[in-house]
Ligand SMILES: Cc1cc2nc3c(=O)[nH]c(=O)nc-3n(C[C@H](O)[C@H](O)[C@H](O)COP(=O)(O)O)c2cc1C
């Protein structure tokens with residue numbers, strides 16, 4: 288319907304490369320659609336034709352960013368493009384292009400069938416409709432939950448997911464994965480909509496809720512997140528490429544047991560060098576884990592140093608694995 | 620030769636895109652299936668098919684983590700130890716994998732059969748510890764199920 292609305296005869300589904308297995312299901316569904324005259328030429332006698340093809344990534348988070356996705360689809364390394372021009376005017380092969388998430392598109396048939404007013408009965412004035420919440424971490428029943436926006440609170444979501452899986456109290460949640468401002472449990476009364484989340488200094492974003500119990504050390508958690516962003520930085524701009532590199536070095540130092548209180552300030556400094564200076568939002572995402580664990584859980588950092596929590600065999604093993612363990616993306 | 624061994628697949632891939640350049644990623648997948656990794660020869664062949672300079676193809680290989688620049692084992696086991704999985708024991712689990720295989724993550728067993736990687740989130744955080752074995756998901760792993768799988772592969 289989206290392709291029809293903009294008069295396009297060609298659509299690509301960009302699937303991350305790790306999804307070769309689910310991709311087979313998708314390709315089968317597309318083959319079925321072709322076989323049943325829902326894709327191909329002259330659809331249902333309208334004269335309108337549409338091809339949908341699947342393109343697989345090959346392990347690069349940044350290719351979810353729309354302009355990096357276009358680069359990747361054109362056979363290049365996935366580095367974001369300068370905007371403007373925006374994809375709507377100069378997109379794939381320099382042609383006007385619409386890029387949407389599959390969840391967005393999945394709402395369209397229901398809205399077309401039942402009307403906008405019907406859809407708007409779900410959600411709030413500013414956050415209309417339903418959303419998929421993907422819940423992970425220390426909960427009994429992790430998985431996807433589809434909920435109307437604005438009706439339930441973070442605590443409700445936690446309860447729906449069966450509550451804590453460890454028997455220990457939940458301490459905090461990341462509402463949109465590693466890129467989002469962490470929310471301490473005192474704010475779990477906030478409703479799941481854009482305005483309420485903004486009200487508690489966070490975001491709804493991708494709605495990938497990672498719940499953490501009170502055994503989680505925020506220094507360790509922040510390091511995991513920085514490691515992710517350092518790994519996924521596309522290398523195009525210096526603040527993100529170098530900033531995530533130095534930040535990870537500092538966190539590694541803390542984990543190895545060699546950190547000092549001065550390193551905590553240094554993390555704040557490195558963070559400042561990244562914020563607001565990046566070419567695309569990924570660099571900004573990377574700062575969230577530092578900014579907000581420092582804001583809400585600074586005592587974890589101080590304790591980490593003062594109570595000499597670093598340097599345990601587990602942390603050392605984790606660090607050793609990191610230096611050579613994964614198949615790193617080459618820096619450009 | 621990719622061109623002779625996979626001619627039909629290459630045609631299919633090229634037909635998917637209006638430019639040859641766009642075919643570089645799926646062609647690298649074919650090359651990797653064929654050669655086990657993106658060897659210099661594979662890179663030259665893909666470059667020739669796409670009318671690109673081999674250095675351009677090499678930069679694509681270097682950028683994306685799923686293209687291997689060096690030989691890997693017959694079976695590649697990617698274990699996720701990103702944050703959500705780590706909250707459910709992935710760090711201890713991957714340490715077990717290393718012990719069982721007698722290698723460190725990033726290495727290949729001496730008999731060339733198994734490569735172990737630690738990878739970032741593969742979007743199955745609800746089923747951690749999780750691995751992809753030559754691309755296929757293995758969910759809710761335990762040291763026991765991992766050992767069984769490895770014993771099977773090592774036969
Ligand atoms: C670093 C980065 C990664 C992203 N990854 C994804 C992704 O995996 N999937 C996605 O739909 N959008 C992702 N986005 C957002 C897209 O750029 C784009 O805004 C979105 O796909 C638009 O579709 P929507 O309006 O339907 O949400 C990402 C953005 C950034 C900056």
Ligand code: SF4
Nearest residue numbers: 521523524527567570
């Ligand atoms: S912010 Fe990071 S991911 Fe984005 S363009 Fe710069 S280096 Fe690449």
Ligand code: FES
Nearest residue numbers: 699704741743744
């Ligand atoms: S963190 Fe391991 S699959 Fe998501």
